[in-house]
Amino acid sequence: GENVEQHPSTLSVQEGDSAVIKCTYSDSASNYFPWYKQELGKRPQLIIDIRSNVGEKKDQRIAVTLNKTAKHFSLHITETQPEDSAVYFCAASKGRSSASKIIFGSGTRLSIRP
């Protein structure tokens, strides 16, 4: 079955620096890749997603890239701010739209140092 691996499990960056989180997926049929942010005790929030017909997508300080050949996708956060501190997880799906089944990565705990 589909497997999504996410690295690193923890990441600490200086405020203002960039953060990169990487994921790989195993099922080449996956065609939808959402990223979620979860803050302390709160629900995961979708922050950005990308579909397999797009190689890169950007939304303000957040960008996601997808390499279908290598089955890699990455989240890039630039100009990090303290409020970016949270757990981020990637996911992959073969769903036609958002998902019929989502496989999540194991999560990355991002800490922003002041």
Added chain:
Amino acid sequence: AAGVIQSPRHLIKEKRETATLKCYPIPRHDTVYWYQQGPGQDPQFLISFYEKMQSDKGSIPDRFSAQQFSDYHSELNMSSLELGDSALYFCASSAGTGVREGGYTFGSGTRLTVV
């Protein structure tokens, strides 16, 4: 290693019946999250518990209720089931409320079919 255990894996109920889903977190995990995922839908956060207290609430219908017990397992109770409740329900567990070590481990889900 032990994972998050959900039971049952599959459940078929008729409209207006009740259902109870169970979630057993990884040992020493004290936080449980419930999600509902309908066909072709993003997973929708329902509710979470930390140390047996509700910590966050999402799009959980009034017909649903949940609780976390002293052994940290959680149960999602669903009453007056509707066809639209047919979905995959999964829970996740973590140590603390998520911003600590380990991230999240999700269970394999309970597929509820309401007929």
